[in-house]
Amino acid sequence: MYAACLFCDAPFPGNEALESFPVGRRVAFDADRGRLWAVCRRCERWNLAPMEQRWEAIEDAERLFRDTRVRVSTDNIGLAKLREGLELVRIGRPLRPEFAAWRYGDQFGRRRRRAVTAGGVGAAAAVVAAPIAVPALVAGLWSGGIFVAGYLAGGVTVPYEMAKEWLLSERVIARVSLGDPADGAPDADIRVRHLRESTLLQDGADGVALRLQHDGGETDLRGASATRALGALLARANAWGASAGQVRAAVHAIDERGDALGWLHAAARRSSRPGGRVMAEWRRVGALALTPVERLAVEMALHEEQERRALEGELEVLTDAWRDAEEIAAIADSI
Secondary structure, X not given: OOOEOOOOOOEOOEOOOOOOOOEOOEEEEEOOOOEEEEEOOOOOOEEEOOHHHHHHHHHHHHHHHHHOOXXXXXXXXXXXXXXXXXXXXXXXXXXXXXXXXXXXXXXXXXHHHHHHHHHHHHHHHXXXXXXXXXXXXXXXXXXXXXXXXXXXXXXXXXXXXXXHHHHHHHOEEEEEEOOOHHHOOOEEEEEHHHHHHOEEEEEOOOEEXXXXXXXXXXXXXXHHHHHHHHHHHHHHHOOOOOOHHHHHHHHHHHHHOOOHHHHHHHHHHHHOOOOHHHHHHHHOOOHHHOOHHHHHHHHHHHHHHHHHHHHHHHHHHXXXXXXXXXXXXXXXXXX
């Protein structure tokens, strides 16, 4: 078993995920041809494992690859990153990338627990009315039609209806760039009502764009600008997290569309449907004219698409390296 790269002599770090082949942090395998490589991260050369060490490790690597929920594949090669830090490169017929509830269950569950702990039942009731996240301190107390809100008015008692209007409509919940900050794009304050009035748009290349309402009017954002803005807005809209049932429902919505990109297209159609605001009132939805479960699924899908594209950037390099390694392996196995 290798301790160092055969090409540059760099030592291989160990891995604890693949017990039958604990060599390196990137392992490539081809189950059909029975080949296994340790990939050197210094020189990126593929070190073919001895024949007697391959079969059990290949079986284990295949099982780990199938159990990994975040992965990306092309026609010839797949890449998966395990939580233990090991990267698996799978050569051969790819598996369809999957989206699993466990990845987001902890994330949204923690949000939910923090919100409930901070705000209690009163704040939770305010959130139901507002359809987006509400800071716990403004849950407020009222008596005889008067809203007591030291947080809102510096200790001054203000009329309940005025405070309610601020809380559910005029409160600034985010500040986002209306384009690429590197190009000097201006920032805009986004209020509660803007988030309800903004809609997703379909974008063939990037999956989703954003028609954003703000104090200055309306701006269509696409590409990285849309992704950045949506990240900020969805973090507020979904700040109260989700139950395990809601997470499962969001994952199911994505699975029904085949993948994250398919769901983003579907969510954009729902958000920007003709007469969407009337339909939104009837469906009792809030931010982006989507239900809470639909918004959770959009946030998940955006994460998935960002990771997929980052992985795909590595796949092109991996494919070239695999072709070179395959030639060497074919010669070695024929001796």
